[in-house]
Amino acid sequence: MKQAHCIYQNDDHRWLAIARDASKPGYLIDTNEYVVMDGDQALLCDPGGIEIFPAVFSALSAECDPTTLAGIFASHQDPDIISSLALWLEFKPDLKCYTSWLWQSFLPHFGGSESTFVPIPDPGMTIRLGSLELQAIPAHYLHSSGNHHLYDPKAKILFSGDVGAALLPPDQGGLYVEDFTRHIRHAEGFHKRWMGSDRAKRDWCERVSRLDIDMMVPQHGAIYQGADVQRFINWFAALEVGVLRG
Amino acid sequence: MNAPEKLKTPSRSASELTCIVRVNEEIKSIVATAFRINLMALNAIFLAKRAGNAALGFGVLSNELRRFAQDLTRHMASLRDMTSGSVGSVTGVVQQQRNSAILLQAIRLSGDGVPGVREARKRGAQRLAEQHGRLRALDQRLRAAVEETQQLVELGGVLARSAKIEAAYGGGFSPALMQVSTDFAEVIAQIKRSLEVLGKERLVKD
Numbered sequence: 001m002k003q004a005h006c007i008y009q010n011d012d013h014r015w016l017a018i019a020r021d022a023s024k025p026g027y028l029i030d031t032n033e034y035v036v037m038d039g040d041q042a043l044l045c046d047p048g049g050i051e052i053f054p055a056v057f058s059a060l061s062a063e064c065d066p067t068t069l070a071g072i073f074a075s076h077q078d079p080d081i082i083s084s085l086a087l088w089l090e091f092k093p094d095l096k097c098y099t100s101w102l103w104q105s106f107l108p109h110f111g112g113s114e115s116t117f118v119p120i121p122d123p124g125m126t127i128r129l130g131s132l133e134l135q136a137i138p139a140h141y142l143h144s145s146g147n148h149h150l151y152d153p154k155a156k157i158l159f160s161g162d163v164g165a166a167l168l169p170p171d172q173g174g175l176y177v178e179d180f181t182r183h184i185r186h187a188e189g190f191h192k193r194w195m196g197s198d199r200a201k202r203d204w205c206e207r208v209s210r211l212d213i214d215m216m217v218p219q220h221g222a223i224y225q226g227a228d229v230q231r232f233i234n235w236f237a238a239l240e241v242g243v244l245r246g
Numbered sequence: 247m248n249a250p251e252k253l254k255t256p257s258r259s260a261s262e263l264t265c266i267v268r269v270n271e272e273i274k275s276i277v278a279t280a281f282r283i284n285l286m287a288l289n290a291i292f293l294a295k296r297a298g299n300a301a302l303g304f305g306v307l308s309n310e311l312r313r314f315a316q317d318l319t320r321h322m323a324s325l326r327d328m329t330s331g332s333v334g335s336v337t338g339v340v341q342q343q344r345n346s347a348i349l350l351q352a353i354r355l356s357g358d359g360v361p362g363v364r365e366a367r368k369r370g371a372q373r374l375a376e377q378h379g380r381l382r383a384l385d386q387r388l389r390a391a392v393e394e395t396q397q398l399v400e401l402g403g404v405l406a407r408s409a410k411i412e413a414a415y416g417g418g419f420s421p422a423l424m425q426v427s428t429d430f431a432e433v434i435a436q437i438k439r440s441l442e443v444l445g446k447e448r449l450v451k452d
Contacts, residue, residue, distance in 0.1 A: 053348055058355035067362035087352075090345045091366045 002055040004035070004063040005175055007215065007223065008155045013038045013132065015157055017217060018059045020173050024052060029167075031080050032219055034159055035060060036152060038130030041070045044088070045150055045159045046081045046219050053084040057091070066091065070129065071118075073136075074099040075161035075219065076144030077106055086111025098127055098136065102146025120148050137207065139163060141200035149208075156214035163204065164232055165190055166221030177222045180231050187221065188239070195241040205237040262336045262381075262449055269329050269388075269447050272440045273322050279433050279440075280318040283402075286433070287312035290409075290426045297419035303412040304423050307405055311430060314402045318437070321395045325444075328388050332449050335381045342377055346370040378450065385449040392444045399437050406430040 001023050008015040019032040033056050034045040042064055048056050060066055069092055074082040077099070089095055089111050099107060101119035108117070124136040127150070135151040142163050150159040166187035177183045195201055209230075216224040216232060224232050287308050294305030349370065353363045409430055413423035 050348065054352035054355050057349075057352035061356040061360045065361050086341070087345055087348055090349050090370060091362065093369070 002052070002059040004059045006063070007175075007217070008157060010155070012130070013154060015152070015155055015217075016060070016063055017175065017223065018056055019175055019223070021052070021055060022170060022173055024055070028052065029080055030220060032217065032221075033060075034217055035064065036129060036132070036134065036150075036155075037064055037068070038132045040068050041130045042068045043071050043073055043127070043129050043134070044069055045073045046075055046161065047072055047084050047088055049080045049083045050087065053087045056084070057087075069095060071096040071098055071127070073097075073127070073134075073148075073150050073159075074103070074107065075139070075149060075159070076100065076147045077103040078144065079110075081161075081219070082107060083110050085116075089116065100140075100144075100146030100148055122146075124148060137211075139200075139204050141195075141197040142204055143194040143196055151211055151213075153212070156212050158208060158211060158213045158216045158229075160208075160216050160218050162194060162219055163191075163236070164216050164218035164221070164224060165194075166218070168221050172222070174222055177224050177228050180224075180228050183222060184232070184235055190220075191236065191239055192241055192243050198241055201236060201239075201241050205233050209233055262339070262451070263333070265447050265449060266329050266332055266336060269444060269449075270326070272444050272447075273326050273329065276437055276440050277319060277322045277326075279437050280315045280322065283315035283318070283430070283433055284312055286426065286429060287315060290423075290430075293419065293422060293426060297416055297423065300415060300417040301412070301419055301423060304409060304416060304427075307409040307412055311402065311405050311409065314398070314405060317398055318395070318402070321391070321398060325388065325391050325395070328384060328391065332381065332384045332388070335377060335384060336449070338377045339374065339381060342370065342374045346374060382450050388449065389445070392441060396438075396441050396445070399434060399441060402434045403431070403438070406434050 002018050002021045004016040004018045006014055007017045014037040016035040017032060021030055024030060028051055031048045031052065033048050036043045036045065057066065072085065072088060072095055074097055085097060085107065095116065096118050097107065097112060097116050098118045098120055101121055104117050104119045120136045122138060122140065124138050127134040127136060132152065132154060135153065136148040137151050139147045139149045139161060141147065147161060149161055149163070164187070166183060167190055168186050213229045214225060216229045290308035291305060294301040294308055349366060353360065406427060409427040410424065413420055413427045416423040
């Protein structure tokens with residue numbers, strides 16, 4: 001059963017990770033959802049698919065008032081990212097969904113109306129939440145052609161969507177990366193196959209290297225913290241991507 | 247966690263979708279038959295012309311049967327428009343039922359004390375009732391349209407019977423005209439059977 005873990009707190013400013021669900025059906029890829037909270041407002045990052053909505057809703061409700069949800073941040077358009085949109089709107093019809101402009105007319109197939117979507121331009125944008133100024137960081141072609149990550153400069157947390165994702169075996173169910181070398185083996189195949197552009201990868205590595213990051217939180221697998229963040233960026237920069245094997 | 251339980255309610259709507267498929271199939275079969283009547287009537291008009299004065303009445307009736315086939319095609323087109331609309335309404339009901347059921351499951355997992363859930367359930371129930379209402383109204387319109395078409399087909403039956411009588415006065419052409427009028431009667435009987443099936447279908451199960 002999914003549970004919300006507080007991974008950052010500074011007064012009312014909190015980050016929750018709803019991560020690593022060992023009891024979900026094996027045919028579904030495991031996903032992490034994150035909630036950014038400040039004061040009486042919350043933003044849900046990559047809320048996940050329809051099948052896991054009850055578990056995510058329940059985990060979120062255990063830690064915060066779900067009526068404070070002001071918006072959803074969808075890093076890209078995949079079903080494991082945002083196919084539960086209609087269900088969140090069922091609960092809160094006035095939710096805003098921040099997503100790349102590229103998907104503005106595609107995501108309504110999952111739910112929502114014209115007023116639901118706030119298009120994020122290619123260079124990114126600032127998303128205000130309470131007193132926070134969250135930054136949508138471009139990550140196009142990693143792996144989706146319209147893709148953004150979310151950086152919280154105050155908490156120094158980067159939500160990195162599929163970048164940093166690892167398909168971990170059940171015996172590695174920890175919330176954080178404990179042994180980078182052991183962990184990254186489970187990320188290698190995923191990044192080679194899913195990240196389609198070497199140029200986009202280099203751009204992203206340069207861009208995020210300039211950010212002050214304490215924690216990098218991906219949509220699949222464990223969370224990178226401290227020196228493991230830069231270790232990951234260096235590893236990714238050197239990795240050959242866009243290949244089937246090799 | 248387990249995937250959301252398989253829900254009973256959508257299967258009811260799935261049977262409503264199956265009903266729409268059956269209705270569409272009957273409509274298609276009637277449209278094909280109407281096209282056949284149109285061609286048969288054209289042939290009958292030529293035959294009556296060849297028969298000359300002896301088949302004047304038969305010719306008039308063949309013209310009327312041709313008009314009947316065209317009216318029937320128009321009726322069936324409007325029935326088809328209605329069923330297309332009902333696919334949208336049934337799909338809306340299926341989606342709403344599924345969303346409400348998953349939300350209910352989420353609420354059960356979270357406990358009753360979660361703020362906002364009562365309002366969310368109320369909104370969902372209201373939307374579902376509205377969609378059911380729309381579907382019910384469509385069902386009534388469809389039934390009324392089928393009844394109207396049944397009356398039209400009754401007229402077609404009368405025309406076919408009159409053509410049979412007129413065929414008896416067709417002189418040397420009488421056997422050929424009789425055969426044509428018998429064919430008319432058979433296809434119209436076939437349409438009647440299809441309309442009876444359509445009349446029994448219900449988009450909304452009470």
